[in-house]
Amino acid sequence: MRQFLASLVIGLLACAAPASAAPIDSQFQAWLAKDLWPEAKAKGISRATFDAAFAGVSPNLKLPDLVLPGEKPKTPKKQHQAEFGSPGNYFAEKTLGAVSAGGRTRAGSNAKTLAAIEKRFGVPRGVVLAIWGRESGFGAAKMPYDAFEVLGTKAFLATRKDMFRKELLAGLEMVERGLVSRKAMRSSWAGALGQPQFLPTSFLEHAVDFDGDGRADIWNSTPDTLASIANYLVHYGWVKGRDWGFEVSVPDTVTCALEGPDQGKKIADWAAMGIGRIGGKPFPQNEARAEGFLMMPAGRNGPAFIVTPNFYVLKEYNESDVYALFIGHGADRIASGDRRFAGSWGKVDGLYRSDIAAMQRGLEKLGYDVGGADGLPGFKTRRSIGDWQAKNGRAATCFPDKGIVEAMR
Structure with missing residues (x-):
């Protein structure tokens, strides 16, 4: 009887087990x-x-x-x-060099195709080549x-x-x-699929037959791959004739908390605040009259940039500031040679993603808009950090560190 009752209980428990217990x-x-x-x-x-x-x-x-x-x-x-x-880890010279050198080689071997793509879509060849190189090593990466x-x-x-x-x-x-x-x-x-690493919806919406064989082939056709990348960028608003951005120096009198695509100013107005291009060149006249945005992916711990709306189009390819910066910088190097950023990437604290998420939740409780507590330090998190630091008598770095993580716990 004892064995029977035990078996009965086990059976009843098995019947009551949640669906999650099934394989x-x-x-x-x-x-x-x-x-x-x-x-x-x-x-x-x-x-x-x-x-x-x-x-x-x-x-x-x-x-x-x-x-x-x-x-x-x-x-x-x-x-x-x-x-x-x-941020600094993303710009290893080995990776950048492979993209820029490979891009220059392919710019020559695909010159006719790239010229046709520029004419049709208005996207510079360097940008298209940099994305191709970053996404799949110019088609060499195995899936x-x-x-x-x-x-x-x-x-x-x-x-x-x-x-x-x-x-x-x-x-x-x-x-x-x-x-x-x-x-x-x-x-x-x-x-993600093929040489441009499109998700399926992107393939259906943006893939282009550019070699004329009747099908869009992002797996084996270089013309289709390059044109599809350009078509994707145009769909998200690429502005023909504008650059992606410029490396700049930002004086201490300008707070890093002014960063973000919702705090744009005419580039001439940024220049009037003391922000200048690295090397001393003035901003091109057509750019100076147009809107630009402060972008500091490592806060005060790295290079700073004034970027254009095209920078945020690049972010539609991959929702990351440093990805878009890599592509823009890689395109410049493909076009003009392997120059590094003038600003250096400073040492940042080795924080876990979970640490940053905890910090973000703490800032949210204080009323800051960090763009969501996802553990990713985007521009809303960076500028919120800068504002909090300034209000609490700290030097505004606009980047997570162990001190602010501890303060938010």
Whole structure:
């Protein structure tokens, strides 16, 4: 009787166990069948395409930024993306040199194509080449992941499920329409495809057939790849004839808390405040009359810039100040030679992403707009730090450090 009762209790507990106790793969397969498939079918995806996409696919739990069933989202301790780490680390000469040297070589071998792209889209060749080099090493980078494994995992488990669900459905559409084979759907760990590293929605919206063969091929065609990059930038507002920005010196009398795309001034007005181009050259006349923005990706710990709206178009490619800066600087080097920034990247405290998120939450409690407590020190966080430092009798550096992290705990 005692054994019978024990068995009964165990059975009842098993029946009452939450769904999260079931193997994640089983939950994933049920999600595919009951949740994703009905929407895919409604969007015109055939059963054959759907089944081929997910044949043998299971969730990849090694991918970052996942929330397992039954768990709550939390800020990762470490930062997985280099473009959101210490700013100076992103500009290693080895990486910059490879992009600029490779860009110059390819500028010569693709001169006719690049001239046609500049004429049609108005995007300088250096910018297009720098993105190509940064994203995929000019097409040499291997894509180690199955795109449907990545997008499926993230649509099921990621912190941004809705975004990845949209990308997953767009990937299915690509295969359904015959725009790419199932086999060719290889991606980065974030689900980006081909030489320009487009997410599926970007491919559907921006990929261009520029070599005239009747299909947009961002995997094997250099003209299609380069034109697709330019088309993407134009879609997000690239202003023909304007630069991306200029390295400048910012006097101590100008607070670093003036940074941001919502605090623009005519570049001539910035110059009147004492902000000047490195090297002493005046700003070009057409730029001086137009709007510019202060950008200090490491606060007072690194180089400073006056950037144009085109800088923020580059950020549409990757939502990171240092990424956009890398592309702009790389484009300049491709066009004019390997000159480094005049300003140096100072030493910054080695903070975890979770430390910065805790600091951001502390600033939010004090009424500061940090742009969200995500552990990423964007311009809203940087200028909030500068304002807080100034109000508390500290030197305004506009960059996270251990002192302000401790003060916010």
